[in-house]
Amino acid sequence: MSKLFKLLSLFLAVGVVAAACSSDSSDDAGTTTAAPAETTEAPATTAVELDADGSLLDTVIARGKVHCGVSGSAVAFSETQADGSVTGFDADYCRAVAAAVLGDANAVEFVALTASERFTAVQTGDVDLLMRNTTWTQSRDSDLGMDFGPTTYYDGQQLMARVSDGFDASSTVADLDGAIVCTNAGTTTEKNIAEAAELAGADIELLAFETSDEVYETFIAGGCDITTTDGSALVGRKVKQQPADQEWVIFPATPISKEPLGPTYGQNDSVWADVINWTVYATIIMDEYGIGSSNVDDHVNDPGEVGRLLGGEGELQTVMGLSADAFYQVIKQVGNYSEIYNSNLNPVGLVREGSANAGWLDGGLIYAPPAR
Amino acid sequence: MSDFNVTGAEGTVSIKPPPETPKLPPRLWIKENLFSSPFNIFLTVASTGILLILGRGLLSFIFSHERQWGSTATNLRLLMTQAYPEEQYMRVWVCVGVIFTLTGLSMAVWNAGSRVALRRLGSFLLSTGVVIDILTLLAPFSSSATIIWLCVGTGISLFGGSLVKFSDEDKTMSVLTVTVIALAVAILSLWVVPYGHHSFVFERTPRSLAEAGTVALTTKLPWTIMLLIGIAAYFAGKAIREKVSQNVLRVSVLTIWFLAPPALLYLVLRDPDFDMGHVLNTDIPIFLVFAAVGAGLLFWLTRPTAGELGKVIAAITLLIGFGSFLTPMRMIIRILILLLAIFAISAPTFAGDTQTRRRYSLGWIGVSGVTCWLVTAINTPSTVEVPGSFFIGGVSLTLLIAIFTIVISFPLGILLALGRTSTMPIFRILCTWFIEFVRGIPLITILIFFSIMFPMFLPKEMEIGEVASIVIGYSLFSSAYLAENVRGGLQSVTRGQHEAADAVGMTTPQKTLFIVLPQALRVSIPPLVSHCIGVFKETSLLAIIGLFDILYIARNVIPNQTEFLGSVRENLLFVCLIYWILSYQMSKASQRLERRVGLGER
Numbered sequence: 001m002s003k004l005f006k007l008l009s010l011f012l013a014v015g016v017v018a019a020a021c022s023s024d025s026s027d028d029a030g031t032t033t034a035a036p037a038e039t040t041e042a043p044a045t046t047a048v049e050l051d052a053d054g055s056l057l058d059t060v061i062a063r064g065k066v067h068c069g070v071s072g073s074a075v076a077f078s079e080t081q082a083d084g085s086v087t088g089f090d091a092d093y094c095r096a097v098a099a100a101v102l103g104d105a106n107a108v109e110f111v112a113l114t115a116s117e118r119f120t121a122v123q124t125g126d127v128d129l130l131m132r133n134t135t136w137t138q139s140r141d142s143d144l145g146m147d148f149g150p151t152t153y154y155d156g157q158q159l160m161a162r163v164s165d166g167f168d169a170s171s172t173v174a175d176l177d178g179a180i181v182c183t184n185a186g187t188t189t190e191k192n193i194a195e196a197a198e199l200a201g202a203d204i205e206l207l208a209f210e211t212s213d214e215v216y217e218t219f220i221a222g223g224c225d226i227t228t229t230d231g232s233a234l235v236g237r238k239v240k241q242q243p244a245d246q247e248w249v250i251f252p253a254t255p256i257s258k259e260p261l262g263p264t265y266g267q268n269d270s271v272w273a274d275v276i277n278w279t280v281y282a283t284i285i286m287d288e289y290g291i292g293s294s295n296v297d298d299h300v301n302d303p304g305e306v307g308r309l310l311g312g313e314g315e316l317q318t319v320m321g322l323s324a325d326a327f328y329q330v331i332k333q334v335g336n337y338s339e340i341y342n343s344n345l346n347p348v349g350l351v352r353e354g355s356a357n358a359g360w361l362d363g364g365l366i367y368a369p370p371a372r
Numbered sequence: 373m374s375d376f377n378v379t380g381a382e383g384t385v386s387i388k389p390p391p392e393t394p395k396l397p398p399r400l401w402i403k404e405n406l407f408s409s410p411f412n413i414f415l416t417v418a419s420t421g422i423l424l425i426l427g428r429g430l431l432s433f434i435f436s437h438e439r440q441w442g443s444t445a446t447n448l449r450l451l452m453t454q455a456y457p458e459e460q461y462m463r464v465w466v467c468v469g470v471i472f473t474l475t476g477l478s479m480a481v482w483n484a485g486s487r488v489a490l491r492r493l494g495s496f497l498l499s500t501g502v503v504i505d506i507l508t509l510l511a512p513f514s515s516s517a518t519i520i521w522l523c524v525g526t527g528i529s530l531f532g533g534s535l536v537k538f539s540d541e542d543k544t545m546s547v548l549t550v551t552v553i554a555l556a557v558a559i560l561s562l563w564v565v566p567y568g569h570h571s572f573v574f575e576r577t578p579r580s581l582a583e584a585g586t587v588a589l590t591t592k593l594p595w596t597i598m599l600l601i602g603i604a605a606y607f608a609g610k611a612i613r614e615k616v617s618q619n620v621l622r623v624s625v626l627t628i629w630f631l632a633p634p635a636l637l638y639l640v641l642r643d644p645d646f647d648m649g650h651v652l653n654t655d656i657p658i659f660l661v662f663a664a665v666g667a668g669l670l671f672w673l674t675r676p677t678a679g680e681l682g683k684v685i686a687a688i689t690l691l692i693g694f695g696s697f698l699t700p701m702r703m704i705i706r707i708l709i710l711l712l713a714i715f716a717i718s719a720p721t722f723a724g725d726t727q728t729r730r731r732y733s734l735g736w737i738g739v740s741g742v743t744c745w746l747v748t749a750i751n752t753p754s755t756v757e758v759p760g761s762f763f764i765g766g767v768s769l770t771l772l773i774a775i776f777t778i779v780i781s782f783p784l785g786i787l788l789a790l791g792r793t794s795t796m797p798i799f800r801i802l803c804t805w806f807i808e809f810v811r812g813i814p815l816i817t818i819l820i821f822f823s824i825m826f827p828m829f830l831p832k833e834m835e836i837g838e839v840a841s842i843v844i845g846y847s848l849f850s851s852a853y854l855a856e857n858v859r860g861g862l863q864s865v866t867r868g869q870h871e872a873a874d875a876v877g878m879t880t881p882q883k884t885l886f887i888v889l890p891q892a893l894r895v896s897i898p899p900l901v902s903h904c905i906g907v908f909k910e911t912s913l914l915a916i917i918g919l920f921d922i923l924y925i926a927r928n929v930i931p932n933q934t935e936f937l938g939s940v941r942e943n944l945l946f947v948c949l950i951y952w953i954l955s956y957q958m959s960k961a962s963q964r965l966e967r968r969v970g971l972g973e974r
Contacts, residue, residue, distance in 0.1 A: 072920075073932040080929045082447045084455020114918035120824055213931050213940040240937040347934055 156255025
């Protein structure tokens with residue numbers, strides 16, 4: 001009997017310890033938000049759930065880091081470099097958002113996502129936004145629960161062929177009759193070219209490959225007459241991979257599909273959406289005024305739109321929940337639209353002049369609403 | 373039959389070794405084996421021709437001017453560790469150093485390494501030199517390069533030939549010495565040729581990817597130090613072996629080996645930022661309470677007279693452990709209660725005199741201490757900042773997932789196999805269902821499920837990293853297959869063994885632990901090793917779900933860098949080489965293990 005009594009008291013002791021520790025842990029969870037406590041019920045440091053009343057903006061500011069979903073393997077848009085850093089057009093827009101929200105362009109954590117997992121990552125809160133060559137489509141906008149920001153790059157599917165086969169810049173899809181066309185398997189490019197060829201009455205043979213590299217290896221070796229994918233990728237491949245004994249040409253001038261690429265985020269969070277949209281608009285407006293990272297310091301006190309955007313008299317950034325100099329930091333640390341475009345896309349042969357990505361004053365589509 | 377000499381009454385059997393096959397001189401050997409009949413002559417000529425054509429094709433691929441080997445050389449760091457920050461590279465080398473020390477120590481403790489005859493070594497070098505010469509002639513080298521490589525090949529051949537010619541018949545050399553000499557030559561070459569150097573890039577202006585004076589810049593000094601550390605550890609191990617008893621030494625070295633992967637990973641590589649206040653106020657008190665209470669309980673439970681009451685207490689502990697999931701509390705407390713329950717349940721097996729009981733209690737203190745320490749380290753945020761969701765990638769991630777999956781699925785698989793062969797219907801049915809269910813699903817499905825869907829099934833507050841959830845899924849998958857391999861071994865243990873164990877009064881756990889499992893596992897070594905190699909190689913499926921393992925980096929990341937657009941073939945060849953080297957080492961190790969336990973001889 002005494003044994004049993006001892007035993008019971010032992011369990012009582014264990015129970016008391018456990019109870020004490022559990023109440024302690026709930027205290028922890030309440031007070032610390034920066035460091036995860038040693039419980040499974042860790043405070044929401046990594047879980048970014050859209051609360052009914054709070055915006056993602058507050059979560060990101062509290063966390064001190066923007067989680068940005070990128071491809072990590074898209075030439076000139078988001079490349080993983082040899083030292084592990086991520087560079088490119090998309091990566092720079094991630095940095096721009098970090099500069100606007102947190103004042104530090106380097107406060108970004110890049111999360112490399114595959115095409116299939118990108119939207120899940122936004123839904124589960126693994127990333128705050130996507131800058132991952134995501135085309136704005138009706139189904140994604142409505143069905144998938146995504147919202148899209150202003151388009152940063154107007155892309156479109158084009159075709160590439162050899163000049164020696166009789167193609168030139170004025171060729172059209174109708175000239176493809178009887179050609180073998182290589183493309184990536186399982187993407188919309190495959191569907192687009194089939195539709196376009198049917199529309200133009202051309203009879204083509206489609207060859208689909210798993211990776212882009214296989215497509216171009218086959219094209220170089222002569223296994224196919226035409227390759228097709230987004231125009232931005234074709235230009236890069238032409239610059240880097242065109243052999244000395246071949247001449248490639250990209251056509252038609254008007255792409256066979258529209259691929260507007262831009263920031264993507266979860267739906268129904270206007271505060272967060274406004275921050276991202278106006279970060280993009282700020283880079284475009286500053287480009288219109290010709291203000292870049294090198295001369296932004298001279299224009300901080302300018303009157304009107306520039307002054308307001310850079311945090312001067314009548315600024316609206318504090319209304320959006322940002323600091324007054326948020327967009328000054330964007331321009332200073334990352335640059336305006338032209339700077340971001342030229343430093344990343346010029347090396348692969350993509351130029352703004354004459355393309356859809358020229359400013360609206362130069363006949364392009366890049367346009368921003370006024371800041372007032 | 374004349375070789376066998378049975379000497380009746382005592383039952384001793386002396387077996388003469390089989391007569392040695394006389395060695396043929398080379399010319400006769402060739403005639404006997406390669407040109408013995410017209411058909412054989414045809415086969416020899418045809419296969420030689422095919423081999424030469426294949427060799428020529430491979431070499432002209434590797435040494436073609438179109439190959440961008442610069443992409444592999446420049447991105448070596450990405451391929452090995454993804455984005456581990458260079459100022460923290462000291463940590464990587466510390467890990468390599470620990471592994472070298474342990475290897476050297478183990479070599480000494482287990483007295484590893486056979487001896488090889490100098491003549492055999494000589495003939496090996498001779499043929500290596502000849503192969504180098506042939507390959508040089510096949511490769512599309514410039515004439516000066518051809519001459520240099522021919523000289524190297526001929527030099528090696530001559531050295532080997534002189535060894536064959538001038539060394540005594542029975543003169544031998546330790547394999548360890550040969551290995552150390554080979555490693556030393558390889559490391560010495562690092563000082564002369566700048567390969568593996570970060571700035572070594574072919575087609576463009578050399579650009580150093582690391583700052584001068586940092587560990588990340590070069591590998592020559594660290595590797596030299598590593599070799600010296602390994603040799604020093606070997607001699608230290610030899611010295612210690614003289615003083616300490618074999619068993620204690622072996623058990624402690626094995627324990628360090630098992631603790632090394634989590635410790636290196638979570639403490640050294642991940643560099644947790646410990647909150648000392650929290651550690652002192654919460655973690656250490658929890659450990660102390662559990663260590664003291666648990667040790668006392670176990671000391672009491674291991675009394676030979678504990679009987680039924682002991683079993684009831686163990687069962688109650690287990691129930692408390694499961695019940696703890698109903699109320700919010702620290703995870704570590706739940707884990708410790710469950711661990712204590714396992715110790716309490718197996719206590720009767722270890723009942724005995726005071727010394728055994730004290731040892732068992734001390735074992736509990738050790739295990740709970742290690743558990744507390746690891747859980748604390750894992751839950752503390754890392755100070756290593758890298759882009760991406762995990763602090764390592766590339767080969768390191770491949771190895772990490774493979775090692776953890778193998779280590780976790782081994783006990784799990786053995787338990788499943790025991791459950792499936794058990795006489796208790798509930799366990800048998802559950803285990804059988806689990807095994808058959810998991811074996812019916814492709815691995816890639818499980819990986820996709822655990823990387824994308826699994827986090828959604830967790831309670832709202834619970835977070836689990838992608839790598840952790842993949843290790844869980846992969847371990848479940850691997851344990852099902854492993855269980856079937858072990859079950860094969862279990863069935864090979866004859867009834868007589870079971871009956872003999874029962875006859876001497878062993879309990880079921882004792883019988884399983886000390887009689888059945890050792891024999892069953894010995895038999896299943898070959899399938900288990902091929903399973904491990906399979907687990908290691910199938911980590912390449914991770915590339916499909918977008919984890920930055922070596923294959924994903926080689927196939928998707930590097931070919932999409934502006935500088936190295938389209939350099940996919942070079943990197944895939946490199947990945948093949950890495951996979952082959954690691955898998956081959958594993959199968960070599962298993963061959964040694966088989967020889968050691970005498971598989972196929974007894």
